[in-house]
Amino acid sequence: MDFELTPDQKEFRKLVAQYVDGRVAPQAAALDAAGSFPMEIFRELGDLGYLGMKYPEDVGGGGLSEPNIHYTIFCEELARASLGVAASVGVHTSTATYCLHKLGSAAVKRDYLEPALRGEKIASFALTETEAGSDVSALTTRASRRDGGYVLDGRKMFITNATVADLTVVAAKVRESAAGRADLADGQAAGARTAPAGRGARESGISLFLVDMHAPGVSVGRKLEKLCIRCSETAELVLDSVWVPEDHLLGSEGGGFDAVQESLDIDRVMTAAMCIGLARAALDAATTYTKQRVQFGRPICSFQAVRFRLVDMLARLETARLYTYYAAWLADQGRRVTLEAALAKNVAGEAANEIAAMAVSTLGGYGLMEEYPVARLLRDSYFPLVGGGTVDIMKVVVAREMGL
Numbered sequence: 137m138d139f140e141l142t143p144d145q146k147e148f149r150k151l152v153a154q155y156v157d158g159r160v161a162p163q164a165a166a167l168d169a170a171g172s173f174p175m176e177i178f179r180e181l182g183d184l185g186y187l188g189m190k191y192p193e194d195v196g197g198g199g200l201s202e203p204n205i206h207y208t209i210f211c212e213e214l215a216r217a218s219l220g221v222a223a224s225v226g227v228h229t230s231t232a233t234y235c236l237h238k239l240g241s242a243a244v245k246r247d248y249l250e251p252a253l254r255g256e257k258i259a260s261f262a263l264t265e266t267e268a269g270s271d272v273s274a275l276t277t278r279a280s281r282r283d284g285g286y287v288l289d290g291r292k293m294f295i296t297n298a299t300v301a302d303l304t305v306v307a308a309k310v311r312e313s314a315a316g317r318a319d320l321a322d323g324q325a326a327g328a329r330t331a332p333a334g335r336g337a338r339e340s341g342i343s344l345f346l347v348d349m350h351a352p353g354v355s356v357g358r359k360l361e362k363l364c365i366r367c368s369e370t371a372e373l374v375l376d377s378v379w380v381p382e383d384h385l386l387g388s389e390g391g392g393f394d395a396v397q398e399s400l401d402i403d404r405v406m407t408a409a410m411c412i413g414l415a416r417a418a419l420d421a422a423t424t425y426t427k428q429r430v431q432f433g434r435p436i437c438s439f440q441a442v443r444f445r446l447v448d449m450l451a452r453l454e455t456a457r458l459y460t461y462y463a464a465w466l467a468d469q470g471r472r473v474t475l476e477a478a479l480a481k482n483v484a485g486e487a488a489n490e491i492a493a494m495a496v497s498t499l500g501g502y503g504l505m506e507e508y509p510v511a512r513l514l515r516d517s518y519f520p521l522v523g524g525g526t527v528d529i530m531k532v533v534v535a536r537e538m539g540l
């Protein structure tokens with residue numbers, strides 16, 4: 137058993153931290169206030185090789201032997217400055233590009249994946265719909281076979297990066313033809329197995345398509361104003377008779393979503409890593425403040441109630457950190473981490489939310505002011521409790537893995 141990062145991993149953390157402290161942290165509050173995608177930072181991360189670090193060298197990636205530990209470090213450090221930046225980068229570097237890598241043709245890799253890993257194209261992943269959130273099996277976006285390809289129709293909701301994306305991976309159900317033949321995806325006749333309780337279940341029957349965001353019929357609906365991660369843009373996506381060529385079907389008809397389950401699991405570990413970063417930022421801000429703030433003639437960190445709160449914050453953070461890195465390590469051993477990833481996301485997500493709330497309390501009235509970072513950290517800490525599957529759905533996944 138070895139809990140130490142390797143010298144190479146420690147050096148990597150130092151490099152990422154230097155970039156984050158120099159470039160992301162100074163802009164984090166302004167980016168949040170502007171509520172716009174951090175384009176400059178995104179391009180820089182591409183130039184620095186961070187967007188492709190998880191992928192093999194033959195597609196322009198980092199070719200790392202333990203990509204998940206490295207990427208956990210990256211997510212933690214980035215989110216320490218801005219969960220909004222980390223969330224947008226996370227969607228791009230994870231399942232959106234993973235689908236192209238695992239299931240894309242050589243042409244798809246050349247034209248979309250490789251430019252995305254260089255930061256020249258921005259990716260998004262479009263699964264959720266207004267009536268299909270936790271219950272992914274309820275999605276109504278349809279793909280009809282036509283003219284050597286497919287025609288896609290539907291509306292997607294809450295899509296990260298949709299406003300700026302060049303490509304999106306769309307989840308849809310395949311219709312045999314537009315002219316009244318059986319809708320294969322809907323019926324048991326097609327062998328569709330629809331899991332109960334939603335996201336995180338294996339959702340047979342759902343296909344994945346690469347959609348070029350500049351194709352005719354693709355439009356972005358309203359950009360959504362939100363409580364948290366404001367610089368990560370979220371919007372509706374409309375697909376109105378969008379033709380996609382055959383080789384933009386990623387994986388088999390009805391099998392794409394199942395084929396990327398491993399990546400959806402690993403995304404949850406990365407979300408947990410982001411929570412660790414946010415929680416660290418909250419604890420650091422609170423600790424610094426309590427050493428400087430004087431009341432009753434003493435720094436407030438000398439009051440036991442304040443100290444104990446900081447100790448409780450550290451306890452939550454360290455527990456979540458250990459479990460998150462354990463899950464990342466397991467993934468690097470090639471192990472299936474469905475249970476551990478869902479558990480890590482909940483443990484770290486709830487820890488970050490509670491730590492951020494405790495940080496706000498620790499700063500008294502200043503904790504509620506936007507001039508200190510803790511108010512933003514608390515707002516942002518609500519995102520991981522929902523994005524990528526809610527706390528309840530993570531429990532559904534864990535319970536199923538426990539054989540319940």
Ligand SMILES: Cc1cc2nc3c(=O)[nH]c(=O)nc-3n(C[C@H](O)[C@H](O)[C@H](O)COP(=O)(O)OP(=O)(O)OC[C@H]3O[C@@H](n4cnc5c(N)ncnc54)[C@H](O)[C@@H]3O)c2cc1C
Binds near residue numbers: 365529
């Ligand atoms: C900022 C943001 C960014 C997002 N980005 C993306 C993106 O890029 N791509 C994408 O496809 N989606 C994205 N999402 C969507 C996100 O994954 C969904 O919001 C999430 O899965 C929950 O779905 P819902 O909002 O429809 O809630 P619902 O599914 O309606 O859930 C409402 C409540 O009911 C509970 N619930 C539902 N079913 C069950 C059950 N079986 N057991 C117990 N409790 C249950 C939930 O836990 C929740 O408390 C994003 C969401 C947000 C907020």
